[in-house]
Amino acid sequence: MYKFYYFQILFFSLLTLSAYSSTGTRLLRLPTSRQDEVVYCESWRFSVETNNVENWTTVPTRCHGFVQKYMTGPRYQSDTYFAAEPALDYVKSLSVSNDGKDAWVFSLDDTLISTLPYYELHGFGSEVFNKVSYNEWASLAVAPPIEASWILYKELQRLGFSIFIVSGRDEYLRNVTEANLISAGYTHWKKLILRGHSEKGKLANDYKSSKIKDIVEEGYRIRGVSGDQWSDLFGNSIAQGNSISQRTFKLPNVMYYIA
């Protein structure tokens, strides 16, 4: 323990020195030479999943291998369980009315269905997003389900929730998206909301929150939101006037950020 603090003090002194010797525009330097790649990439992932970083376009070069391993090994799937299981615990604690107005909002890609087959062909987030090639892939309607979300979806339906799916996909993909949802095992959603022509320029936060507002204005009580992007989850608190009793559940996503 004492050894640890001596290291801390030494480290802090070094940092302070380097901070004051800099030109002043950037005081903080990550001690990269002291960090191995795994520590760096785990921390990068922390900053992504907490929304500390915004508007990033590609996975940092030194984390390409880390993200591939994370996505194809057991960790990604395990993390999706840790988004669904607390939701199931929470849902158990709710009393659901029989007026059909208790609602849950899901995002689509990488929340209900997985784009991993696409990203496996495109470097797991190491390439800049290409909407044309992504839409082509989406048209194939082959995205598999994310199991943890599928189980939550089925349980919510069993309990009488109305399910809304809010996606940033363009409206012209409606038929293939419905076909994909069905082939992935999802049925009887209340509404699948896609991005109409007039909403094409909107930022995800604005688009998602306006759609969630519409749902609330139709008289639904949104009891929870599951999404892989913070724009999915912030939209909820905006639309709900920040009622913090409403819960949000973040699915992991370290392959892309939607602004």
Next chain:
Amino acid sequence: MYKFYYFQILFFSLLTLSAYSSTGTRLLRLPTSRQDEVVYCESWRFSVETNNVENWTTVPTRCHGFVQKYMTGPRYQSDTYFAAEPALDYVKSLSVSNDGKDAWVFSLDDTLISTLPYYELHGFGSEVFNKVSYNEWASLAVAPPIEASWILYKELQRLGFSIFIVSGRDEYLRNVTEANLISAGYTHWKKLILRGHSEKGKLANDYKSSKIKDIVEEGYRIRGVSGDQWSDLFGNSIAQGNSISQRTFKLPNVMYYIA
């Protein structure tokens, strides 16, 4: 790649079976036998840092070793850097007025100063929080600085920000808290806000958001919030009427949750 999908399909089938064979109250089961401890604890940590789980009282038994290793090894410190560095990048992009009304809000414990010396003596979050023994330790005023936050703090002051420190500590700890802040290298904060007698029963979310509201009502523009609890960060969006352009920066904390 194909091998991976066969595994997924097999796994999904098994899950579906187990889901339907249950009595219905709990459909989702984590495949614990398939997960090693590290995968489980990394996922638990993901669910904590994203606020997927709320109101947890102690670190799960199987993750005691994981949390100790995380806190005393390089990862915790590295994660604090990934809360401060995006904040420094963001701050660079702001134009700061010379009216002194641009403000930043910091939490105290495990944001500006570290309670790790206390938790090292108390099982790194494996014991239920004991306020009496914690307050005794706080009275010693020996909490060291969290270096990344210290650098951010100094840079914000250099740029002309007013700094508010909002803590859930009780008012009677004011003198020792100020002494601790100074010995940890922090000076010239605008206000240190502690929990008064009338606020003792308040939930952290309500307490923090009402204090942030007060700051806004005094004419300050809160440009960012750094905190290790989601209640620190949600308070901001509540008080600001959810202006999503305001940024929040989550510091890691896997030792305790403040409700």
